[in-house]
Amino acid sequence: MTNTLIRGGTVIDGTGGPRRLADVVVAGDRIVGVGERLSAARVIEADGLVVSPGFIDAHTHDDQALIATPELAPKVSQGVTTVIAGNCGISLAPLTLMGHPPAPLDLMGGSEVFRYPHFGDYVGALEAAPPAVNAALLVGHSTLRVEVMDRTDRPATEREITAMRKRIGEAMQAGAIGFSTGLDYPPSAAAPTAEVIALARAARAEGGMYCTHMRNYDDRAKEALDEAVAIGKAADVSVVVSHYVCGGNAWPGVCRESMIWMADAMRVHDVGYDGYPYVGSSSSLIPEYLPNNDKIIVSWSGPHPEMAGRTLADVARSWGCDEEAAALRLAPAGAVYFGRNEAEVREAIATPTMMFGSDGIPLHPRPHPRLWGTFPRVLGHYARDVGLFPLETAVHRMTGMTAKRFGLADRGVVRVGAFADLVLWDPATIIDRATYEDPEQPAAGVVAVMVNGREVWRDGRATGDLPGRVLRRSAGNGSLIGV
Numbered sequence: 001m002t003n004t005l006i007r008g009g010t011v012i013d014g015t016g017g018p019r020r021l022a023d024v025v026v027a028g029d030r031i032v033g034v035g036e037r038l039s040a041a042r043v044i045e046a047d048g049l050v051v052s053p054g055f056i057d058a059h060t061h062d063d064q065a066l067i068a069t070p071e072l073a074p075k076v077s078q079g080v081t082t083v084i085a086g087n088c089g090i091s092l093a094p095l096t097l098m099g100h101p102p103a104p105l106d107l108m109g110g111s112e113v114f115r116y117p118h119f120g121d122y123v124g125a126l127e128a129a130p131p132a133v134n135a136a137l138l139v140g141h142s143t144l145r146v147e148v149m150d151r152t153d154r155p156a157t158e159r160e161i162t163a164m165r166k167r168i169g170e171a172m173q174a175g176a177i178g179f180s181t182g183l184d185y186p187p188s189a190a191a192p193t194a195e196v197i198a199l200a201r202a203a204r205a206e207g208g209m210y211c212t213h214m215r216n217y218d219d220r221a222k223e224a225l226d227e228a229v230a231i232g233k234a235a236d237v238s239v240v241v242s243h244y245v246c247g248g249n250a251w252p253g254v255c256r257e258s259m260i261w262m263a264d265a266m267r268v269h270d271v272g273y274d275g276y277p278y279v280g281s282s283s284s285l286i287p288e289y290l291p292n293n294d295k296i297i298v299s300w301s302g303p304h305p306e307m308a309g310r311t312l313a314d315v316a317r318s319w320g321c322d323e324e325a326a327a328l329r330l331a332p333a334g335a336v337y338f339g340r341n342e343a344e345v346r347e348a349i350a351t352p353t354m355m356f357g358s359d360g361i362p363l364h365p366r367p368h369p370r371l372w373g374t375f376p377r378v379l380g381h382y383a384r385d386v387g388l389f390p391l392e393t394a395v396h397r398m399t400g401m402t403a404k405r406f407g408l409a410d411r412g413v414v415r416v417g418a419f420a421d422l423v424l425w426d427p428a429t430i431i432d433r434a435t436y437e438d439p440e441q442p443a444a445g446v447v448a449v450m451v452n453g454r455e456v457w458r459d460g461r462a463t464g465d466l467p468g469r470v471l472r473r474s475a476g477n478g479s480l481i482g483v
């Protein structure tokens with residue numbers, strides 16, 4: 001086994017502690033040395049570069065991309081070495097489908113991608129043909145509802161809850177880290193709190209956690225957060241609130257208040273949250289989401305792929321109909337929504353307890369730029385250029401904090417004994433280049449990326465190596481472990 005020395009870099013170790021000059025030695029899949037004047041057979045010069053833990057994308061929809069595009073260039077090019085998949089109630093498994101998947105499940109693809117009747121089949125597929133990055137997997141509520149229920153516009157019956165609980169237990173045993181919901185989407189919106197509690201308990205019984213796209217993020221965001229906390233308490237389960245940037249131009253002040261609500265929630269329960277650094281948001285194009293946006297850009301459409309990149313207003317005008325009718329005609333479809341402002345985004349992402357997660361949707365033909373840009377944008381734009389927080393804080397919120405929250409042992413930190421998930425980047429030049437107009441652009445300034453001790457990205461391109469693993473949650477009792 002050839003040891004690798006990363007020489008002369010500035011280590012930002014993921015704990016939030018101050019940067020320091022240090023060499024790092026990697027042997028096999030682990031870090032075996034951090035210190036001065038170390039040596040090894042193979043050397044990577046890191047003069048002038050930061051050496052940090054690989055970034056952990058706290059919120060992704062990469063489930064199908066891990067299978068279909070295992071090199072995962074949008075993530076690896078940013079320095080991401082681990083993704084949390086299965087968010088917002090949407091997981092690939094356990095589900096098989098005949099017709100087109102209902103929104104938002106269709107952001108994974110058509111019925112052909114839902115081909116894992118058991119969660120273990122999906123885990124097995126990933127382990128048989130690994131991706132470039134590590135993946136920690138959630139099992140999704142909407143997926144379970146579509147699998148188990150004949151119609152999803154009503155609460156689940158006792159029998160259906162039992163069937164879903166059984167599948168959650170199996171998913172946990174197959175390697176899932178927890179359960180996720182998307183309570184403002186049609187397949188799950190009809191689920192009462194009690195249904196979610198019963199399901200979250202099944203995940204908790206196997207050491208799992210609970211991640212939620214809440215029922216609401218604007219006028220009823222407080223109620224929705226209260227519900228998330230109530231579910232967490234009733235199921236005695238650790239909670240992550242997804243993409244917690246609330247409010248929008250139609251609800252002035254909600255974003256600021258929402259951060260106070262979150263601080264309160266964190267005092268009474270084990271709650272964390274993630275967010276991404278953009279004004280625009282992105283989701284399925286459904287009539288429910290149309291109001292209160294300044295602008296909506298169509299990101300994909302099944303029947304009308306030629307409309308991708310145009311605004312919904314423009315499409316409606318050329319079809320001579322209103323926007324709701326245009327949305328229905330474009331469906332199944334996805335969109336980028338502009339309904340909030342820069343001040344709100346800064347207010348939210350400046351809070352020191354927010355983890356960073358891209359919420360990128362990799363299979364959209366014109367994806368939201370967060371897919372390729374989230375982490376370099378936080379580091380280069382918001383930390384370095386705008387000065388919202390120090391680089392050490394930014395790194396901690398995309399590494400050590402995230403590993404601890406999701407129970408990923410020996411990840412998210414540069415120290416002897418930790419896994420060698422590492423990224424070398426230039427603090428002077430790192431920046432996102434993906435834009436709304438041209439979203440599939442790798443970031444600048446990411447020099448090398450290592451996953452489990454193997455290089456997956458070097459000097460602007462993927463190496464082709466695929467060393468990723470399915471990560472289990474290490475806290476068997478559902479409580480938090482230290483990094």
Ligand code: ZN
Pocket residue numbers: 087088182213242243
């Ligand atoms: Zn979501």
Ligand code: CU
Pocket residue numbers: 059060061087088213242359
């Ligand atoms: Cu999401």
